[in-house]
Amino acid sequence: MDSTFVDTPPTSQGGVPDSRPEHPPEIPLAIHDLTVAYHRKPVLWDVELNIPEGKLVGIVGPNGAGKSTLLKACLDLVPITSGWAHVYGKSYKKHRHLVGYVPQRESVDWDFPVSALDVVAMGTYRHIGWFRRVGKKQKEAARDALEQVGIGHLADRQISQLSGGQQQRVFLARALVQDAQLYLMDEPFAAVDAATEQAIVALLRELNARGKTVLVVHHDLATVSKYFDWLVLLNMRVVASGPTEETFTRENLQKTYGGKLDLLEDAAEALRHVV
């Protein structure tokens, strides 16, 4: 895919004093005091988070920890009770062109009458704008993106005829054509076959190598240290956030997963890979 990074936001190097020194002004994602509640029940509580540029970030935590909600709050998809989330120093509305979102695969109806190519082309709609049609250029970009995730030959298939792994690749290709700086991915590894998992990892690394920042909600503790160089442990609050080798500790996992013993077993198993 042709990717020129003209819209890279300027990074401040002069160390300009900021009124909120705890959040460097132009990092990909800065979250301050974020609280989200559904029907008066808090899902996220006082979340403080800085995601530095160019990291491959994993977000882990037990079910109901608010991982998906955190991504959605950053994208203005759920109402924020208090606090804020800034993308490259501005609200999401002002910088939406810098963000690519990969929702959970089950969030859409795969029987919908569209082809794989149609779905990928949706990633270009912001560029096209209201009223105008999808042009040849956009279809070309979509085809390239499908090629890049290894399913170029399935472009004209109706999406219900794809396997779970292929559907996940379609979603990734759709994020690719958005040509964003920051990618937010919700469980891209959920229920995919081994080949797709490897293809996704390769793609994440390539995005990372091109200087993109990628946030991935992840559920498999065994692969955390292999896939991610930055880790956020979340359970309603941020338990820990930082380089994986510092944050992926028994103590932090215990704090995150609490008394869920079977999960702790998994964690212990995962830690054996680290040490």
Place this chain on the structure above:
Amino acid sequence: MNWDTYDTWTVVVGILCAVACALPGCFLVLRKMSMMGDAISHAVLPGLAVAFMITGARASVSMFIGAVIAGILTAVFTQWISKFGNVDRGAAMGIVFTTLFAIGLILIRRAADHVDLDPGCVLYGAIEMTPWDTVGLGGYQIPRAVLVVGSVLVINLVIVCLLFKEFRLSAFDPDLAETLGFSSNFLHYLLMTMVAITTVAAFEAVGSIIVIAMLIVPPATALLLTRRLVPMVIVAVITASAAAVLGHMSALTVPQWLGYKSTTTSGMMAAASGLLFALAWIFSPSEGIIQKMLHRKRNLLEFGITDGEEPDRVQENENL
């Protein structure tokens, strides 16, 4: 069969109604909001009645506006109740539209004491009567219903053509639409407005119950026959027109075979779309039950698979 100009006009009105309904209907079906059409078409009733009581005139512009407002309010109230009352959207819809419809019926009964707003017409319409109510246009006498429904059809066609990409996106993945800057809320209420305008325009001809058949059945039929959106809309339009023609013809002929006089056209149009749906369901090359039975048999013979699982998916699982 005794066919005259009035029959032709009846069919024209039927086709215009059916096609005008099928366009927003496609997106209602894809958004899994088919029953919203039901809710809106019922809930326009108090709007019609209130506007009639205020202005005292039938078939006026104000009546149209009143009904459209009532229709949009249905969508708004449903959203509110499901959001703040923490109830499922289907339940919220049931609360809103039955209440509004009941109020509408009461208002009409009150008004019907001195004018002709007949509850029967409200439910099934009076499409056979539409050719008699004409207006002069360029020297010709054209049924008013043709003009009203025709203009709504043109409006729907323009909106669907202009916003086809946006409707497709927000129906498939409303969250993505939102993150890309296409307000799902705006598109939702635009579609609801289209449904409201269409049901109100079609109201006089086909009433508030038959209109649901026109909104939902042709798109559902099309979805059985094709797996692409553009062909789906086209097939829905064709099915809708075919059902309208078939409906009027069978309304004239079928009862005679049984020794009765002709029956109501709008009812037969709905029955005809039901019949077309059944045919599609049985014979569709991709989704039809015959095709599925053949498929299962073939799988059984070739792969020994009995649970209908796709062979290539089985292969993939083996890679794990």
